[in-house]
Amino acid sequence: MLAIDKTNGGHLYRQVMDLVTSEVESGTLRPGDRLPSLRRMSAILGVSVPTVKQAYEELERQGRVRARPQSGFYVEAQRRNALVRGSGCREPVEVCCRSLVEQVYDAIHRPGVIPFGIANPSMARPAAKMLHRTMKRVMARAEERSLGYAPMLGDPGLRRQIAFRYLDLGGRVAPEDVIITNGGQEALALALQAVGRPGDVIAVESPTYSGILELIESLGMLAMEIETCPEEGVSLKALEKALDRQPVRACLFSSALNNPLGSLTSEEHRQGLVELLEARGVILIEDDVYGDLIFEDPRPKPAQFFARRSLVLTCGSFSKTAAPGYRIGWLLPGRFRDAVSKLKRSLSCSSGLLQQLTLSEFLSSGDYDRHLKALRPLLKCNAERMSARVARAFPPETRVSQPRGGAVLWLELPERIDSERLFKVAIESDISIAPGVIYAPEAGYRNFIRLSFGHPWSERLEQGIDRLGHLVNQVV
Amino acid sequence: MLAIDKTNGGHLYRQVMDLVTSEVESGTLRPGDRLPSLRRMSAILGVSVPTVKQAYEELERQGRVRARPQSGFYVEAQRRNALVRGSGCREPVEVCCRSLVEQVYDAIHRPGVIPFGIANPSMARPAAKMLHRTMKRVMARAEERSLGYAPMLGDPGLRRQIAFRYLDLGGRVAPEDVIITNGGQEALALALQAVGRPGDVIAVESPTYSGILELIESLGMLAMEIETCPEEGVSLKALEKALDRQPVRACLFSSALNNPLGSLTSEEHRQGLVELLEARGVILIEDDVYGDLIFEDPRPKPAQFFARRSLVLTCGSFSKTAAPGYRIGWLLPGRFRDAVSKLKRSLSCSSGLLQQLTLSEFLSSGDYDRHLKALRPLLKCNAERMSARVARAFPPETRVSQPRGGAVLWLELPERIDSERLFKVAIESDISIAPGVIYAPEAGYRNFIRLSFGHPWSERLEQGIDRLGHLVNQVV
Numbered sequence: 035m036l037a038i039d040k041t042n043g044g045h046l047y048r049q050v051m052d053l054v055t056s057e058v059e060s061g062t063l064r065p066g067d068r069l070p071s072l073r074r075m076s077a078i079l080g081v082s083v084p085t086v087k088q089a090y091e092e093l094e095r096q097g098r099v100r101a102r103p104q105s106g107f108y109v110e111a112q113r114r115n116a117l118v119r120g121s122g123c124r125e126p127v128e129v130c131c132r133s134l135v136e137q138v139y140d141a142i143h144r145p146g147v148i149p150f151g152i153a154n155p156s157m158a159r160p161a162a163k164m165l166h167r168t169m170k171r172v173m174a175r176a177e178e179r180s181l182g183y184a185p186m187l188g189d190p191g192l193r194r195q196i197a198f199r200y201l202d203l204g205g206r207v208a209p210e211d212v213i214i215t216n217g218g219q220e221a222l223a224l225a226l227q228a229v230g231r232p233g234d235v236i237a238v239e240s241p242t243y244s245g246i247l248e249l250i251e252s253l254g255m256l257a258m259e260i261e262t263c264p265e266e267g268v269s270l271k272a273l274e275k276a277l278d279r280q281p282v283r284a285c286l287f288s289s290a291l292n293n294p295l296g297s298l299t300s301e302e303h304r305q306g307l308v309e310l311l312e313a314r315g316v317i318l319i320e321d322d323v324y325g326d327l328i329f330e331d332p333r334p335k336p337a338q339f340f341a342r343r344s345l346v347l348t349c350g351s352f353s354k355t356a357a358p359g360y361r362i363g364w365l366l367p368g369r370f371r372d373a374v375s376k377l378k379r380s381l382s383c384s385s386g387l388l389q390q391l392t393l394s395e396f397l398s399s400g401d402y403d404r405h406l407k408a409l410r411p412l413l414k415c416n417a418e419r420m421s422a423r424v425a426r427a428f429p430p431e432t433r434v435s436q437p438r439g440g441a442v443l444w445l446e447l448p449e450r451i452d453s454e455r456l457f458k459v460a461i462e463s464d465i466s467i468a469p470g471v472i473y474a475p476e477a478g479y480r481n482f483i484r485l486s487f488g489h490p491w492s493e494r495l496e497q498g499i500d501r502l503g504h505l506v507n508q509v510v
Numbered sequence: 511m512l513a514i515d516k517t518n519g520g521h522l523y524r525q526v527m528d529l530v531t532s533e534v535e536s537g538t539l540r541p542g543d544r545l546p547s548l549r550r551m552s553a554i555l556g557v558s559v560p561t562v563k564q565a566y567e568e569l570e571r572q573g574r575v576r577a578r579p580q581s582g583f584y585v586e587a588q589r590r591n592a593l594v595r596g597s598g599c600r601e602p603v604e605v606c607c608r609s610l611v612e613q614v615y616d617a618i619h620r621p622g623v624i625p626f627g628i629a630n631p632s633m634a635r636p637a638a639k640m641l642h643r644t645m646k647r648v649m650a651r652a653e654e655r656s657l658g659y660a661p662m663l664g665d666p667g668l669r670r671q672i673a674f675r676y677l678d679l680g681g682r683v684a685p686e687d688v689i690i691t692n693g694g695q696e697a698l699a700l701a702l703q704a705v706g707r708p709g710d711v712i713a714v715e716s717p718t719y720s721g722i723l724e725l726i727e728s729l730g731m732l733a734m735e736i737e738t739c740p741e742e743g744v745s746l747k748a749l750e751k752a753l754d755r756q757p758v759r760a761c762l763f764s765s766a767l768n769n770p771l772g773s774l775t776s777e778e779h780r781q782g783l784v785e786l787l788e789a790r791g792v793i794l795i796e797d798d799v800y801g802d803l804i805f806e807d808p809r810p811k812p813a814q815f816f817a818r819r820s821l822v823l824t825c826g827s828f829s830k831t832a833a834p835g836y837r838i839g840w841l842l843p844g845r846f847r848d849a850v851s852k853l854k855r856s857l858s859c860s861s862g863l864l865q866q867l868t869l870s871e872f873l874s875s876g877d878y879d880r881h882l883k884a885l886r887p888l889l890k891c892n893a894e895r896m897s898a899r900v901a902r903a904f905p906p907e908t909r910v911s912q913p914r915g916g917a918v919l920w921l922e923l924p925e926r927i928d929s930e931r932l933f934k935v936a937i938e939s940d941i942s943i944a945p946g947v948i949y950a951p952e953a954g955y956r957n958f959i960r961l962s963f964g965h966p967w968s969e970r971l972e973q974g975i976d977r978l979g980h981l982v983n984q985v986v
């Protein structure tokens with residue numbers, strides 16, 4: 035009964051789910067109300083009775099409705115506590131969370147572990163068949179050429195395909211302005227090194243992705259936390275105040291979808307951000323690796339589209355959407371093209387050719403879009419399933435993010451919980467989680483954890499959530 | 511007649527070539543002497559007459575003997591001027607050759623160009639069939655797992671295979687001390703960043719690989735040239751003097767085989783080097799990417815084998831030997847394991863998994879060794895062919911290196927030649943070369959060029975040498 039592939043005929047199924055959800059959210063349907071009968075709903079939406087039944091059962095699995103024998107499906111009371119807002123920004127500091135991050139990554143690769151600790155969205159529905167087929171075709175065609183060095187800045191075909199995608203979003207990017215990197219992490223590293231030096235202050239969202247903080251530490255720079263709202267993204271007011279007080283060299287923010295919050299900024303917000311920064315000559319490095327994994331259209335436009343002075347650098351990647359192990363990302367370098375090119379060549383030479391040729395064909399054939407079209411609703415469904423399960427298994431005070439894309443839930447646990455301790459206890463039960471403290475340069479988010487739903491859903495995962503909830507309750 | 515595959519039955523063929531060469535070098539055979547008849551040589555070595563004939567014809571192609579009708583093969587006078595020794599060491603300086611390096615790399619990827627400018631030894635005999643077959647097997651077996659993230663420091667199987675190879679050379683390396691990187695260049699970058707900071711002085715051989723100089727520049731460090739002898743490697747006397755005068759943080763030297771000189775150091779030399787450095791607490795980063803491409807056994811031992819204080823870091827790669835486009839190298843970090851691990855994770859995350867799994871199997875199956883066994887004599891033969899052709903086509907004062915491995919010849923042209931100008935003229939004739947100035951931090955080696963013989967040999971390459979010689983003669 036589990037893991038039904040809702041991408042085949044998922045369209046109609048999703049319609050039923052969405053109608054019920056919106057009626058509940060608007061207050062039309064309240065806890066205790068009876069849902070329209072299967073037959074009635076089938077008539078309302080013009081979908082088959084079995085489809086409605088499947089959707090109702092999924093809602094029941096998620097704990098959002100309950101079936102009463104001989105009667106029908108009834109709306110359940112929901113505990114979905116919204117996250118609390120952050121509290122202003124802080125002084126620039128050296129980052130100090132490295133050894134814990136190492137333990138988190140080590141835990142993921144332990145055999146038999148439930149990997150809630152790693153954000154790996156594409157693994158919810160791996161594109162292995164399509165990508166393997168494409169790669170074999172590339173090998174047969176390019177033969178020994180496919181073993182050779184790629185041009186330093188990337189395969190021209192792939193650079194063109196990436197530029198096309200931006201055009202499709204309404205932005206003009208020349209293929210020569212796409213620099214292929216070893217994954218998104220190298221794109222971030224090159225961007226930071228091109229614009230800053232050791233000692234420079236880099237503004238970051240709070241919370242922000244741990245890899246960004248590690249990078250800032252490795253380069254000897256200082257991280258400055260800026261308050262970030264779970265609904266609207268980084269606070270422009272707080273940012274403006276920070277810029278008044280500190281000589282910030284660059285901001286390193288997520289483009290539109292924050293990790294770990296899963297929050298989505300509005301287009302106006304991004305535009306306002308770029309205007310604020312460019313007016314002061316402050317550089318923006320945007321991490322856009324989750325943009326293609328938004329649950330609902332339209333895909334958010336990168337902040338770079340609003341730049342007038344070419345002070346925005348955009349980092350993208352195929353690691354979250356298609357093939358983490360390919361290590362192929364890219365960087366749109368704004369006005370720092372020369373500096374980035376030299377750094378790329380001297381720090382790691384070119385990136386893998388075979389993977390670039392494969393991805394180029396994967397994009398041009400339309401396979402990538404077909405893959406995303408199937409992956410995104412599945413991730414949305416996983417998010418709902420995990421939220422529902424957490425609501426049942428965790429203490430009632432638990433607050434949970436409502437991700438708009440990506441593959442992670444951000445949980446605020448009761449204050450007494452030390453997430454670092456929870457991480458260690460959980461690993462002993464073969465569950466990997468990511469403790470909140472690694473998402474800020476100083477030890478904030480002590481009672482927060484991040485859980486990934488980027489996996490094929492299974493009873494094993496559900497039991498993992500239950501066991502984790504049990505551990506949290508024990509600790510309390 | 512060209513491009514006969516001397517790796518099938520190449521053993522006997524090579525025996526004939528080697529006997530003639532050693533007799534000429536020892537002076538037993540002098541210019542004008544007649545070689546033993548085909549029948550006589552066949553009897554001496556116990557090989558077939560056609561094999562002797564094939565070897566004699568190859569010697570003739572290389573201009574080392576000449577056939578006289580109805581008479582036999584006669585030794586030709588050779589112009590093989592040895593390279594001049596370097597001249598002491600210099601003050602530490604900032605590196606300044608970047609835009610020219612960029613032009614050199616751009617030139618390589620121009621369609622229709624003869625790529626003498628890139629050292630790409632494995633392309634002399636690509637292992638495409640073996641590697642493609644292995645990769646397909648890996649895909650079939652690992653399926654979606656092969657798309658996922660590799661562990662941060664590398665696939666355990668590949669790390670073990672690399673450790674085995676060191677064991678085979680007589681050194682003990684734990685698999686956990688092998689850190690997989692994005693090619694040899696990232697290994698060098700991580701090593702330098704782990705041990706040094708901006709402003710540090712790094713000693714380099716003179717001449718040395720341009721990528722090393724670019725890296726030093728990118729990291730804001732200073733390069734200090736140390737005299738390097740075309741026969742014996744870096745001068746320990748000059749190095750000692752330099753250490754007395756300057757606070758050198760680390761030396762970044764080739765392990766045993768210098769690029770561009772192609773010279774091989776003795777084991778005693780490497781041991782003496784490590785003793786000298788460790789006694790003074792100076793770190794050695796060794797670039798060992800050419801060690802497996804030595805023309806004659808035994809493969810040189812890395813300097814790390816002689817370290818007592820773990821102050822030596824060793825950088826290796828499969829880019830020169832098997833698959834440049836895979837971007838898989840490794841680093842033995844000595845006592846800097848923790849620093850290197852953190853840098854690797856934060857600067858580029860893990861390296862490509864599919865390539866690691868493929869190389870792991872390529873090594874364990876014995877295919878890698880079989881491939882090297884076929885590649886090395888072919889490179890040696892290419893070196894001889896190119897030297898011979900250069901001797902005929904270039905001005906008589908030209909001096910040429912006698913590489914002991916790898917894929918490049920280093921040429922000292924008449925003093926009036928400006929190699930940067932020659933590079934630009936050659937590119938207009940669709941020939942890419944590497945001008946000497948990029949192999950030293952300051953503008954030395956003005957009248958030197960580096961030519962790669964890492965290609966399947968062909969008449970087109972020979973004509974390329976002739977045309978290049980013609981251009982040099984014109985410039986003179």
